[in-house]
Amino acid sequence: MIEFESLEKGQVIGSHTVQVNRADLVRYAGASGDFNPIHWNERFAKEVELPSVIAHGMFTMGSVIDLVSQWVGNPGAIIDYQTRFTKPVVVEDPEGTTISVEGKVGALDSEARTARIDLAVSAHDSKVLLKCQAVVQL
Amino acid sequence: MGINPDLVGRIYPAGESYQVGREKIREFAKATKAANQAHYDVQAARELGYSDVVAPPTFAIIIAQRADAQLIADPASGIDFSRVVHADQRFTHHRPIVAGDELLAELYVDQVREMGAGAMITTRAEITTVAGEKIATTVSSLLVRAED
Numbered sequence: 509m510i511e512f513e514s515l516e517k518g519q520v521i522g523s524h525t526v527q528v529n530r531a532d533l534v535r536y537a538g539a540s541g542d543f544n545p546i547h548w549n550e551r552f553a554k555e556v557e558l559p560s561v562i563a564h565g566m567f568t569m570g571s572v573i574d575l576v577s578q579w580v581g582n583p584g585a586i587i588d589y590q591t592r593f594t595k596p597v598v599v600e601d602p603e604g605t606t607i608s609v610e611g612k613v614g615a616l617d618s619e620a621r622t623a624r625i626d627l628a629v630s631a632h633d634s635k636v637l638l639k640c641q642a643v644v645q646l
Numbered sequence: 647m648g649i650n651p652d653l654v655g656r657i658y659p660a661g662e663s664y665q666v667g668r669e670k671i672r673e674f675a676k677a678t679k680a681a682n683q684a685h686y687d688v689q690a691a692r693e694l695g696y697s698d699v700v701a702p703p704t705f706a707i708i709i710a711q712r713a714d715a716q717l718i719a720d721p722a723s724g725i726d727f728s729r730v731v732h733a734d735q736r737f738t739h740h741r742p743i744v745a746g747d748e749l750l751a752e753l754y755v756d757q758v759r760e761m762g763a764g765a766m767i768t769t770r771a772e773i774t775t776v777a778g779e780k781i782a783t784t785v786s787s788l789l790v791r792a793e794d
Contacts, residue, residue: 526679532677532679535676535677536677536678538673538677539670539673539674539676539677539678540674540677540707540708540711541708541711541712542707542711544727544728544730545728546728552728556728556729556791564732565732565735566704566707566732566735567677567678569704569735570674570677570678570680570702570703570704570707571678571679571680573678573680573702573703573704574678574679574680574681574682574702576703577680577682577684577702577703578681578682581682581694582684582694583680583682583684583685583700583702583703583742584684584694584696584700584739584741584742586703586739587738587739588736588737588738588739589703589704589736589737590734590735590736590737591734591735591736592733592734593731593732593733593734593735596731642703
């Protein structure tokens with residue numbers, strides 16, 4: 509259990525990496541129902557002027573939040589989660605891509621007893637999510 | 647090719663309800679590489695006080711995108727799905743989604759604006775149980791890229 513009083517702004521809660529390959533994108537397409545071909549069909553992706561197949565923004569957003577779920581122990585404690593998708597995560601075959609995430613305490617609200625966790629998410633050495641923030645009820 | 651600005655303020659009523667299944671939560675958790683056991687193990691979820699496995703924080707996208715599909719399919723919207731890029735996303739959970747929930751989503755078009763040669767549309771899905779309990783609010787902005 510995380511004690512609200514033990515937290516400090518700027519504190520790192522942890523870091524994690526997520527491997528993603530084409531099979532992972534097909535699996536995510538099936539699980540989510542988002543079958544946009546830019547996420548699995550390289551020919552199609554290139555036809556619409558993308559560099560190659562790109563990960564669903566929601567795959568990236570969905571996979572990096574587990575860091576917070578595991579830290580807090582209870583995924584239901586995440587009451588708000590938002591991000592802006594700034595750069596596509598290109599997923600080449602067969603090598604795939606590594607997404608890395610680090611979480612920090614961005615803000616604390618002692619009245620509501622919530623902590624805002626700011627996630628820094630990058631792939632190919634650049635930030636792929638901006639203002640990626642989860643609010644946790646403690 | 648833009649987006650019809652008259653869409654702002656439009657409300658798409660909830661369609662058929664969405665039955666949240668235990669296996670669907672497990673499948674979605676696996677697909678997003680979640681490790682937390684409360685998504686998979688009923689006992690682990692019960693120890694946290696839930697009646698069944700808990701959906702990952704982005705699970706509601708399934709329901710929100712079903713609601714969005716009505717808008718994309720609406721010939722009045724002018725949206726070419728093949729040119730849609732997800733620009734931003736927010737989930738506000740009034741309570742966690744658990745297996746066994748039966749949910750409805752009402753879709754609101756909150757904003758349409760020109761972005762260079764393309765356009766951005768912001769939609770909001772208000773997700774409730776069939777009994778009317780508020781579950782989640784999702785806000786999505788989609789950028790429709792211009793054709794060259």
